[in-house]
Amino acid sequence: MRRISPEFIEQVRMANDIVDVIGEDTFLKRVGVRYMGCCPFPSHNEKTPSFSVSPDKQLYHCFGCGQSGNIFTYLQVKRGMDFMEALKQLAQRGGLSLPEGSGPEEDKAYQKRKKLLEINLFACDFYEKALWALPSSHVVKQYLKQRELSDETVKKFRLGYAPANWDGLFSHLKKKKYGDLDLVLELALIKKKGDRCYDFFRDRLMFPVFAKNGRDILGFGGRAFSADQAKYINSSDSFVFHKGRTFYGWQKATGFIRNTGRALVVEGYTDYLSLYQRDVKNVVATLGTALTEDHARWLSQYAEQVILSFDGDEAGMRAAERSLSVLLSSGLTPKILKLEKDMDPDSFIRLQGKEALQKKAAVAQDLFLYLFLQELKNYPAGVDRFSLIEKIAHLLVQTKKEVLRKYYTDRFLDSFGFDEKVAREALKRALKEKIHKINQKSYSQPAPVSVRDKYCSDSTPEVKEAHNEPKEEKLSLQSAPKAELYLLVLSLESQDYYTIIKDSGVLKRLSHAGIVKMFKVIEEYSEQKIEYFPTLTPVLSAMLKNPQELQKEQYPSLTYLSDEKVKIFIQDCINKVEEEKKHLHLKSITALLRVDKENADKYLMRIAEWTKKSKSTEKEI
Ligand SMILES: [Zn+2]
Known part of the structure; x- marks a missing residue:
């Protein structure tokens, strides 16, 4: 060696x-x-x-x-x-050639990467030459002029032009006897249909995407100008190109992001170039994907704060929303730079200048709070807001920075109208009753002990009375939720149905005490005295004030159903019970949130865990 x-x-x-x-x-x-x-x-x-x-x-x-x-x-x-x-x-x-003596076998991947990068570089040269050969009247040149992108910027980022014919790059590659066709196809610069090969990028302004080292080219983005083409397309992911792990412009941005501790993330190539040219350099652009964990990880190495400046339209907002949890879980503080409608960072900086943009960035809104307040508009007070609480709880659980989590929780509670001192005492009383009721109703999922200790330590006389309910008193199913009642009646119809119901796990989520008792009896029978299953109906009916309540004929929805339909119906009932249980649980925790603000994040965490749990139960079914 x-x-x-x-x-x-x-x-x-x-x-x-x-x-x-x-x-x-x-x-x-x-x-x-x-x-x-x-x-x-x-x-x-x-x-x-x-x-x-x-x-x-x-x-x-x-x-x-x-x-x-x-x-x-x-x-x-x-x-x-x-x-x-x-x-x-x-x-x-680092993309450097290895010193001689390193065996070709172990460097296979390196060699392949090297070849692919060489092809990209070759293509970049080709596109670049084609751009500079265009007359200034050409639509692409006009576009660059209109966007005020200087020749210097265009050269620095090696923009190019993919000619309009079907085989511009392909015939050039052939003429130069360049590159292995399989590798060119792998990069998707050339596509193959039957025996015919053709250029993937045609009649487009080309943006080469550089590696972090600023030398290698990983892939391309292309902008079209005719109405019948998709406006932007990117190279597909390949051995060297992963859009979910790559930013446009990162090769120039690292130092600036590190120095400011702040990264501005934009959506487009021209947004990036326009900002860079006007000396806003702590910027990167995504490549048509939402921010991924890899993106966030890279950003978190250099930045404390990430400011998203996506388009103000609905798609842009959705992308911002999707990025939120990724950024929070990487320990970053996500902000949003809201521009006026129909404005993007490029048009903004061209019209109002660098200082105006920097001023706006300095007071960028917190993304979490921004999205939350937007959402809140969709949930006017008085309307069921549980799904919003769930959503927020999930985000809070993911927020890695503790200070931030605390801050969000407080702001969330304030905006939600939880902080009304006058109502507090009344709520506390109402809460005590509510928790007590829930504890009574569910035999499998009592509220956690700490909750009961905190609010129900002084159990009232009525409560004791309820516990001493005489056992032999006959039951009534009149107030039972319909779904639970149907499940009971169908369980008595056939042991098959009972097995389906039992295996779904729904029995743990029943709320009506009478139904729960009946199912306990069925359970005992099915475990020990299996041959007596058909005699169950009279046994259970004897426990009821109104023995007719278990007769299937009483319920029109249950009659004249085929076996297959019954099974579907059972599933519907199970889903209903699950939903109801979730609803009750959220209700009790929401009530806790109102009176016990200091521990709010704990409750939110519990909501998140609980909804996750009930979702996975749904999947198992
Ligand atoms: Zn050490």
Whole structure:
């Protein structure tokens, strides 16, 4: 093996950011000029971060276990590599050619990546030349002019033009005998239909998407100008291109985001370029996808705050909403830069200038609160707001920053009109009754002890009376919810039906005490005296004030149904009971929220857990 030159080692070191490399193993958070995280070495298992990484010096140091070093020693210690292995891996990662002597087998992936990137570069050259060859009257040139994108910007980001004919790039590749066709097809620059190959991008303004290193081109975006083409298309994901892990413009943005601790995320190539050209540089653009966990992870390495500036239309709002939980769970503070209708960041900065945009960004609204207040409009007071509470609870559970979670919870309670002192006492009384009722109704899911202790310790005389209800008193099913009653009657109809009902788990969610008692009897019978199952109806009827209540003929909805229809009907009843139970549970927790504000986040957490649980039960069915 040839000796590796110190220059090459330095090149490899420069091509990789130690923050990125270590950030793949442990979550690093920017604190002033350095990054802190939990020590990634298994020998030092810690829960509070004492591991520090300096991006300036490209060194790490752990204040807990004392280990320190550079990017090479990190891989050696962490991955058990020798120096050469670490060097090779980092060279590959940084897109550098490996020193001779490394076997072709182990570098297959590297070689493939290299070839694919070369093809992209070749295509980029081709598109770029085609753009500069266009007359200034061409619609693409007119567009650039109208968008006020300077030649300098166009050159810096290597914009291009994909010619309108079907085989512009393809015949050029053939002429130059360039690239393996399979690889070109894999990049989807060329498409194949039968025996015919044709260009994927035609008659489009081309935006090459660069890798973080600013040198490699991972894929392309293309904008069309004729009405019969989709306005924007992107290269499909490939061995080298993953839209969910890539930002447009990130190669220029890292330093600026790091310095400001703030990242502006826009939706379009031209938005990005327009901002960059006007010296707003802590910006990246998404590639037609919502923000993914990978995106958020990358952002969180450099930024504290992420400001989304998506289009003001409905699609833009939906994208912002989808991004919210991803950002919150990465420990970021998401904000939203709202522009006037029909404005995008590009048109805004062109009309009003950089300062106006920066001013707006500085007072960007909190995304969580913004979306919440929007939603609140859809749920006027008095209308059932439980589904909104559920939604909010899920988001709060995901919010990694504790301060933020507390803040959101408080704001949520305030806006929801929970903070009325006068009503508090009355609510407390109402709540006591409500919880008591729920505890009585459900035999399987009593409210947690802490809740009862807090509000029901002084049980009233009526309560005691209820507990002492004489056992032999006959039951009435008159007030039972219809769905529960039907399930009972159908259980008596056939043991098959009973088994379906029992296996669904719905029996644990019944609310009516009489129905619950009857099902307990059925359960005993079906377990021990199976042959007596047909005699159940008279046994149960004897327990009732009105024995007719168990007669199927009493209920028109149950008669004249085929076996298949009955099974569907049973499922409907089960769903209804589940829904009702969920409703009751949410109601009780919502009531708690009102009077016990300090513990609100705990209750919201419980709502989230509970709805998750009931959803998974639904799926099992
Ligand atoms: Zn350590």
